[in-house]
Structure formats: C-alpha cells, structure tokens
Amino acid sequence: TEYKLTPDMAELIGIIIGDGCIYKNTKNIYQITITGNPIEDKYYMENYLPKLLNKCLRIKKTPIMAKNKGYIIMFSNKSFVLFLKKLDITERKSKTIKIPNIIMNNKRLLRKCIKGIADTDFTLIFTRNYKYPRITASFASSNLVKDLELALRNMGFTLNSIYNYKQKDRKRNKILITNRINLDGPHNLKKWLDLIGFSNFRITSRYELW
Numbered sequence: 001t002e003y004k005l006t007p008d009m010a011e012l013i014g015i016i017i018g019d020g021c022i023y024k025n026t027k028n029i030y031q032i033t034i035t036g037n038p039i040e041d042k043y044y045m046e047n048y049l050p051k052l053l054n055k056c057l058r059i060k061k062t063p064i065m066a067k068n069k070g071y072i073i074m075f076s077n078k079s080f081v082l083f084l085k086k087l088d089i090t091e092r093k094s095k096t097i098k099i100p101n102i103i104m105n106n107k108r109l110l111r112k113c114i115k116g117i118a119d120t121d122f123t124l125i126f127t128r129n130y131k132y133p134r135i136t137a138s139f140a141s142s143n144l145v146k147d148l149e150l151a152l153r154n155m156g157f158t159l160n161s162i163y164n165y166k167q168k169d170r171k172r173n174k175i176l177i178t179n180r181i182n183l184d185g186p187h188n189l190k191k192w193l194d195l196i197g198f199s200n201f202r203i204t205s206r207y208e209l210w
Helices: 005-019 042-055 077-088 109-119 142-156 184-193 201-209
Strands: 022-023 031-035 069-074 121-125 132-139 160-169 174-182
Touching: 005 022, 005 042, 005 109, 022 042, 022 132, 031 077, 042 069, 042 201, 109 132, 109 142, 109 184, 121 201, 132 142, 142 160, 160 201, 174 184
Parallel strands: none
Antiparallel strands: 022 031, 031 069, 121 132, 132 174, 160 174
16 A cells, blocks of 8 residues: 555654554564553543544554553554654654654645644643643654744744753652653743644643633
8 A cells, every 4th residue: 555645644743652552463564553541531532532443544543552552543554554664653663753854845745644643642730820821742862852943933933942951750769761742821822723623622621621
C-alpha cells in the first residue's frame, strides 16, 4: 500500500510522535501501539482515533486495556511502518524524535501534526483562580521541543521553553530529564483554538468550563 501525506495523515503522525510506540513483537512482526489514559482519554480513544485510523489506513480498531493499565490501540502494518521510517519515525524514538522536515515545510500539514501531538501529549491548565490558561507539555526529545518552538513562533505564538529540566520521579526513585514548552495567557489559547484546535475531550472539557 502506498500512503500519501494528507492533512489527516499528518495528524495521525503527530499522534504517533506524541503517544505512539513502534516495535517488533515476539514473532518479529512490526506493531504500532498508541496509548491513552482509560479515564481522561476514553472518548478520544474510543471515538475520534478509530475514525482517523480508518480514514488514513483503512483499518478498524478499538482500544483495549493493557496489563499496565494503559488504554491502547494496537495494530500491525508493515507498509505503514516503512512509510514512517522514510519520515525518520522509527523504533526507540522517544529521545530523538522530531517533526519530519516535509511536514515542517508545509503549513497545513504542520498545523495538523501539532494538533495530533497536542491531543496526546499536551495539557491545558488554569492558574490564578482558574482565570489564566497555560497550554503545556514535556517531552524526552529536545529535538521535538525545538521544532515545536520554531513552528509555533512562526505562527505568531508567544511561548517559553525549558531544555534538560531535571525532574524527580518519586515512583521509580530516579531523576528524569525532560524538555518543556509553555504557552501562557488567553491570547495564546484563543490563537490555538483558531489555528490548530483540540479534539481530545480531556482538553476541550477544560476550556469549555473556563
């Protein structure tokens, strides 16, 4: 199967950049797993993502509960994995992943790819007595934050980013190094909703309350 880089496909690629995992299973078959939270991401994983997968890959999938309590959609598709490899999206990607150059150089594809990343990995919080919005995310890959920073600044957003931020993981008792991006204020939220948008109810429900 030959895949085309449509806006829907760019969004799916963003989702895989955000919460996807590519690996070979015990039978040496490539698999892709997309993981969400069974409570917060329930609607997105059960409704939005299956429709997008069907549009892009012509497959019908529903999420299942994994042993680690993640809510996952899993599928095998060798030709799609090869398509992703051509875009430099490969196994063991978390610390090195970046947005593919072909997407970075196309405004329409870039907006959709960022939407996919945001629906899976960003969050929306409110500070100052629930009056001041912040769109925020942390990633293991500094390359990805650099790409997001460049792309969002070019779209007219104001933001700040922190690289190699040391964070203690109390559960596993170790220091994690992450890279953060923050977009503060009502002007950034309004611009985001106009230019990029969100489709995950985990996020949309928060600004509807605001």
